[in-house]
Amino acid sequence: MNRAGGLVPSPRTIEVESLEGFDRLVAAGAVSMRGWHAQSLDLRGRTAALERLDAEGAIFLGCTFDQDVEAGLRRRGALIFPKLEGVPFDPYRAGLYTPQELYAGLDHRPYEELPDALVYHWSIRPGQRHRLDATLASALHDHAIGDALDEFMRSELRAGRATVGVMGGHTARRGTLEFAQAAELGRLLAQTGRLVATGGGPGAMEAANLGAYLSGIPDAGFQEVLAGLGAVPGFRPSVSAWAREAAAVVERYPDGTPSLGVPTWFYGHEPPNYFATHIAKYFANSIREAILLELCDGGVIFLPGAAGTVQEIFQDACENYYSSWEAVTPMVLVGRRHWEQELPAWPMLHRLAAGSPMADRIFLVDSVAEALAVLGG
Numbered sequence: 001m002n003r004a005g006g007l008v009p010s011p012r013t014i015e016v017e018s019l020e021g022f023d024r025l026v027a028a029g030a031v032s033m034r035g036w037h038a039q040s041l042d043l044r045g046r047t048a049a050l051e052r053l054d055a056e057g058a059i060f061l062g063c064t065f066d067q068d069v070e071a072g073l074r075r076r077g078a079l080i081f082p083k084l085e086g087v088p089f090d091p092y093r094a095g096l097y098t099p100q101e102l103y104a105g106l107d108h109r110p111y112e113e114l115p116d117a118l119v120y121h122w123s124i125r126p127g128q129r130h131r132l133d134a135t136l137a138s139a140l141h142d143h144a145i146g147d148a149l150d151e152f153m154r155s156e157l158r159a160g161r162a163t164v165g166v167m168g169g170h171t172a173r174r175g176t177l178e179f180a181q182a183a184e185l186g187r188l189l190a191q192t193g194r195l196v197a198t199g200g201g202p203g204a205m206e207a208a209n210l211g212a213y214l215s216g217i218p219d220a221g222f223q224e225v226l227a228g229l230g231a232v233p234g235f236r237p238s239v240s241a242w243a244r245e246a247a248a249v250v251e252r253y254p255d256g257t258p259s260l261g262v263p264t265w266f267y268g269h270e271p272p273n274y275f276a277t278h279i280a281k282y283f284a285n286s287i288r289e290a291i292l293l294e295l296c297d298g299g300v301i302f303l304p305g306a307a308g309t310v311q312e313i314f315q316d317a318c319e320n321y322y323s324s325w326e327a328v329t330p331m332v333l334v335g336r337r338h339w340e341q342e343l344p345a346w347p348m349l350h351r352l353a354a355g356s357p358m359a360d361r362i363f364l365v366d367s368v369a370e371a372l373a374v375l376g377g
Contacts, residue, residue, distance in 0.1 A: 162298030168204025175230025186211025200261025
């Protein structure tokens with residue numbers, strides 16, 4: 001499956017995701033829109049160009065047109081997906097989220113009234129998962145996010161950098177040693193040229209994104225931020241206070257190192273963290289999990305966690321177990337006591353790997369420094 005959610009390779013298409021892009025194509029002398037996919041564009045004022053171009057095979061997703069233009073495009077062979085009413089998100093969006101978008105209004109409104117929370121509340125309305133319009137909207141949205149994620153992974157921000165996943169529990173609280181170690185791991189990964197990718201939530205995920213984001217500042221400043229964040233240790237009882245503390249750090253350091261978060265509204269009780277600069281948030285958790293692991297071509301580091309982290313370990317193990325040797329990526333479990341005694345995933349993983357191509361690509365270590373060392377950092 002490709003990241004955009006399709007089951008077969010995509011045909012050659014042109015993603016038209018801005019008015020500037022549309023105008024460039026027209027100015028370059030285009031005569032046909034076949035293969036054009038225009039997403040969420042306000043095309044009012046472009047009627048002359050639209051009428052001049054051959055519309056056969058064009059697709060318009062949630063676009064706005066001058067009066068009577070839409071009907072004419074349909075007659076000439078264009079496929080037009082209308083805007084969906086009553087949906088608190090753009091199912092045809094052209095890019096990944098930013099924390100500022102998901103938390104728009106945070107400075108003067110509680111989290112419960114912000115875009116991220118409103119989308120979650122929409123998704124859990126009684127009977128919503130069985131409504132055709134809701135199912136269509138969420139599926140179109142996840143497809144668009146997959147497409148935007150593909151573009152991000154091909155962008156200059158990622159060029160030449162391996163992507164390393166950091167997985168771990170959402171319960172690690174700011175101000176604790178566990179949180180500080182996860183933040184140090186994200187910082188070291190970014191400083192050694194890796195792109196950090198997490199599940200995008202709180203706890204160890206927030207810490208790793210934080211460490212990556214602030215990887216360019218001096219250590220004294222980094223330690224000061226860690227200490228300051230401890231004033232609001234977790235997202236309970238107030239997501240608003242937790243997010244505002246993080247937003248203040250981002251405002252203080254606006255040019256942090258990019259990193260990726262891949263959260264899901266399926267776990268609505270876990271808000272997205274504010275330190276992942278690029279957020280690929282999905283409705284479908286199963287797709288989100290598979291895509292997150294697929295992205296991590298530089299390996300995955302598993303910090304102590306519970307059910308979700310255990311699931312990710314064995315989902316990654318399954319991919320590696322059936323891969324050719326060249327395609328196996330490293331798996332590093334951090335915390336011997338946790339993974340051998342408290343939740344003994346390591347003995348099963350070690351037994352599973354025996355005799356397979358992944359046998360020499362799994363590691364059990366006790367510190368983030370050791371984790372980095374086995375990845376060659």
